[in-house]
Amino acid sequence: xxxxxxxxxxxxxxxxxxxxxxxxxxxxxxxxxxxxxxxxxxxxxxxxxxxxxxxxxxxxxxxxxxxxxxxxxxxxxxxxxxxxxxxxxxxxxxxxxxxxxxxxxxxxxxxxxxxxxxxxxxxxxxxxxxxxxxxxxxxxxxxxxxxxxxxxxxxxxxxxxxxxxxxxxxxxxxxxxxxxxxxxxxxxxxxxxxxxxxxxxxxxxxxxxxxxxxxxxxxxxxxxxxxxxxxxxxxxxxxxxxxxxxxxxxxxxxxxxxxxxxxxxxxxxxxxxxxxxxxxxxxxxxxxxxxxxxxxxxxxxxxxxxxxxxxxxxxxxxx
Amino acid sequence: xxxxxxxxxxxxxxxxxxxxxxxxxxxxxxxxxxxxxxxxxxxxxxxxxxxxxxxxxxxxxxxxxxxxxxxxxxxxxxxxxxxxxxxxxxxxxxxxxxxxxxxxxxxxxxxxxxxxxxxxxxxxxxxxxxxxxxxxxxxxxxxxxxxxxxxxxxxxxxxxxxxxxxxxxxxxxxxxxxxxxxxxxxxxxxxxxxxxxxxxxxxxxxxxxxxxxxxxxxxxxxxxxxxxxxxxxxxxxxxxxxxx
Ligand SMILES: Nc1ncnc2c1ncn2[C@@H]1O[C@H](COP(=O)(O)OP(=O)(O)OP(=O)(O)O)[C@@H](O)[C@H]1O
Ligand SMILES: [Mg+2]
Numbered sequence: 001x002x003x004x005x006x007x008x009x010x011x012x013x014x015x016x017x018x019x020x021x022x023x024x025x026x027x028x029x030x031x032x033x034x035x036x037x038x039x040x041x042x043x044x045x046x047x048x049x050x051x052x053x054x055x056x057x058x059x060x061x062x063x064x065x066x067x068x069x070x071x072x073x074x075x076x077x078x079x080x081x082x083x084x085x086x087x088x089x090x091x092x093x094x095x096x097x098x099x100x101x102x103x104x105x106x107x108x109x110x111x112x113x114x115x116x117x118x119x120x121x122x123x124x125x126x127x128x129x130x131x132x133x134x135x136x137x138x139x140x141x142x143x144x145x146x147x148x149x150x151x152x153x154x155x156x157x158x159x160x161x162x163x164x165x166x167x168x169x170x171x172x173x174x175x176x177x178x179x180x181x182x183x184x185x186x187x188x189x190x191x192x193x194x195x196x197x198x199x200x201x202x203x204x205x206x207x208x209x210x211x212x213x214x215x216x217x218x219x220x221x222x223x224x225x226x227x228x229x230x231x232x233x234x235x236x237x238x239x240x241x242x243x244x245x246x247x248x249x250x251x252x253x254x255x256x257x258x259x260x261x262x263x264x265x266x267x268x269x270x271x272x273x274x275x276x277x278x279x280x281x282x283x284x285x286x287x288x289x290x291x292x293x294x295x296x297x298x299x300x301x302x303x304x305x306x307x308x309x310x311x312x313x314x315x316x317x318x319x
Numbered sequence: 320x321x322x323x324x325x326x327x328x329x330x331x332x333x334x335x336x337x338x339x340x341x342x343x344x345x346x347x348x349x350x351x352x353x354x355x356x357x358x359x360x361x362x363x364x365x366x367x368x369x370x371x372x373x374x375x376x377x378x379x380x381x382x383x384x385x386x387x388x389x390x391x392x393x394x395x396x397x398x399x400x401x402x403x404x405x406x407x408x409x410x411x412x413x414x415x416x417x418x419x420x421x422x423x424x425x426x427x428x429x430x431x432x433x434x435x436x437x438x439x440x441x442x443x444x445x446x447x448x449x450x451x452x453x454x455x456x457x458x459x460x461x462x463x464x465x466x467x468x469x470x471x472x473x474x475x476x477x478x479x480x481x482x483x484x485x486x487x488x489x490x491x492x493x494x495x496x497x498x499x500x501x502x503x504x505x506x507x508x509x510x511x512x513x514x515x516x517x518x519x520x521x522x523x524x525x526x527x528x529x530x531x532x533x534x535x536x537x538x539x540x541x542x543x544x545x546x547x548x549x550x551x552x553x554x555x556x557x558x559x560x561x562x563x
Contacts, residue, residue: 180421180429180437183410187418190407197367197405198419198478199393200427208428254409 021163025156034227037159039267040166041223046247046259047173048216053245054253055182056209057189058107059116062123063244065103066214068236070096070221072130075143075231080136085149092225093218099126100214101207108203108210120238127236142232152226162223169219176212177256185209239281246288252298261299320345320514321366321397321482326375328361328538335361336372337538343482343516343531348508350525351518353535359518360402362535363486366516367399368392379482393422398480402487404467406474408460412451415459415470417442419477442477449473449503465496472503483507485517489524497521501528526550 025033045067052060070092077088103122107115130137137143147153152161176182184205188195192202225231234240243266251262266287274280295302323341327334336358343349351359364370366377368389377384384392398419407415420438421427429437446452449469454462459470468488475483488504489497505528507513519525525532526546533543534555541554549555 175433176430178433178435179431180426180434183414183434184418184421184427187407187410187414190409191405193369194401194405194407194474195418196389197369197393197399197401198474199390199422200418201390205427 018167022160025159030155033155033159035267035271037155037162037227038271039264040162041220041227042244042247042263042267043260044166044169044223045217045220046244046251046263047170048213048220049244050248050251050253050256050259051173051176051185051213051216052206052209053248054255054258055177055189056185056206056213057192058206058210059112060119060210060213061116061245062119062238062241063213063217064238064241065123065126065236066096066100066217067221067224068130068231068233069099069126070218071225071231071235072137072143072221073218074222074225075146076136078146078225079143089222092222093215096218096221097211097215100217101211104207104210104214108206120241123236123241124238127233127238130236131233137233140233142230144230146225146229146231148226148229158226162227165219165223169216173216174256181205181208243284246284246291249291250287250295250298252300252302254297255300258298258300265299320380321516322376322378323362323366324376324378326362326365326377327373328358328365328370329373335538336365338540339375339535339538340540341516341533341543343514345514346508346512347514347530348504348528349516349531349533350529351516351533351535352520352522352525353518356537357535358538359535360486361538363399363484363516363518366392367397367484393478393480396481397484398475398478398482399484400468400471400475400486400488402490404464404471406459406467406470408458410459411456412459412462412470413442413446413455416445416473416477419474420445423478445473445476449476450499465492468492469496469500469503472500476507480513482514482516485515487518487520489519489521497524504528 021036024036045063049060049063052058073095074088074092077083077091078085103119106122107119110118131140133139148158152158184195184200188200188202188205195202221235224235247262247266248259249262250265251260252258269283270280273283277283291298321341321343323339326336326339328336339358339362341351341362351362353359361370365372368384368387368391372385379395379397382395384395387395407418410418417434417438420441421434424438426437443452446455449472451466451470451473454466459467462470468491472485472488475485485504489500492500501524504515504517508515529546531543532546532549534541534549542549542552544552
């Protein structure tokens with residue numbers, strides 16, 4: 001009963017939020033439109049990460065690498081080939097997913113922390129290639145001034161394009177989250193050994209989850225290029241991956257919508273605090289520590305618990 | 320249906336299973352007994368693929384299953400519960416069982432269809448049969464210990480097994496819960512014809528319900544036979560029952 005009322009409220013809230021987001025660009029300065037668009041892209045990226053971290057329980061430590069692969073693939077297809085734009089768009093997520101599959105095949109053989117360590121090394125390999133292969137990627141300069149199709153070349157149009165694709169992606173991710181695949185993935189997170197024992201091929205399932213997650217990371221990478229018109233190796237640098245990992249934890253990794261909150265908070269902090277200080281990584285570290293000690297379920301998880309969404313301990317205490 | 324032939328298993332230098340034999344016939348209710356550390360859990364882990372034997376054969380329905388991994392063995396028709404509650408703590412009780420039903424129906428990988436519309440009836444009927452219906456929407460971690468143990472069995476039932484293996488199903492349960500669980504096990508065996516292999520410390524329970532009993536001691540099979548035969552066996556009295 002109370003669940004239904006709550007979810008009805010949630011629907012109204014989402015509708016309201018969407019209307020605001022569609023009206024906003026006409027009412028706010030360009031800079032804020034840009035920041036909002038960055039938040040959308042980052043939200044999509046962190047949500048894709050959360051498929052494997054929060055729902056899959058995997059130590060996906062270098063998710064940024066696949067974001068970078070998506071962005072670079074899109075940028076290279078646009079600048080180095082004369083193929084139609086839609087192929088360039090599609091190639092971003094597809095190449096990201098292929099990279100995800102190849103790296104994932106090695107990683108799922110290992111457990112937990114070793115999975116994460118191997119992924120950092122293999123992802124850093126991608127970073128090194130991007131950094132060094134000057135003739136193709138522009139090395140540490142990256143590629144700048146990438147020309148977008150006229151339809152999305154203005155900031156406002158790019159904003160709407162990013163908003164719509166982010167919403168569509170989130171809807172698809174939500175359907176997957178609620179599907180038998182998603183439910184089984186969460187069961188694997190909770191207890192992989194038990195999942196084996198009920199007939200689930202755990203590694204295969206995890207690999208499919210990684211492919212899906214890296215595909216959406218690739219979409220986020222493409223959207224980043226749509227907004228910025230440039231790519232640079234920092235996208236694939238491990239520090240950025242750490243940052244989005246923290247966003248995931250901050251928002252609440254056991255929830256579906258938490259990563260949006262995490263991304264919004266962190267991007268805003270970086271933008272507005274970053275102006276005053278050079279010690280962004282230090283702030284990052286402090287946030288992480290506070291998180292571990294005070295909000296192990298993240299912001300969203302904390303709110304949900306306060307609102308009584310999960311009847312967590314009630315049964316035990318009731319007995 | 321299931322044969323264990325001369326199974327050996329050691330951890331580092333410690334021999335946990337030292338020549339074990341076991342036969343389970345279709346439709347039987349078989350118990351494994353033995354003191355703490357006798358190797359009962361290890362035997363079960365060897366059957367269901369959590370561990371691999373160093374030596375010997377595990378044959379299920381005329382197929383050697385030594386080399387198969389745990390999920391493949393489950394798909395051949397063996398499901399099990401664990402001695403220590405082994406559930407999905409963050410999922411609801413309903414989903415705990417549903418995941419296993421989905422796996423049994425080969426639908427674990429379905430991507431674009433809402434899970435809440437698949438395997439619902441089967442899941443509910445299993446919850447009903449074990450008496451967890453009114454707790455279906457609670458997170459499994461919030462259940463009391465006894466209920467978690469029952470959920471453990473329910474998850475195994477979701478696989479619609481031909482052979483159900485239960486590792487001390489009533490451990491840590493109150494007397495009421497124990498008798499309810501034993502009633503459930505008896506019912507599964509008698510009215511549904513399920514083949515069940517279990518181990519248990521409570522002798523009264525074992526000698527009451529089991530049709531065949533295998534006695535283990537220090538990793539070895541002492542005897543397997545009917546409750547009568549086991550009760551009268553000299554070896555068993557010497558090394559096991561005689562002690563208590
Ligand atoms: N993974 C392991 N590594 C090392 N030793 C182990 C391992 N698993 C079990 N053992 C040892 O093997 C022996 C048999 O253990 P097992 O758990 O099979 O006994 P059990 O008959 O199930 O006992 P209980 O009645 O206490 O459950 C024990 O002495 C135990 O310490
Ligand atoms: Mg045991």
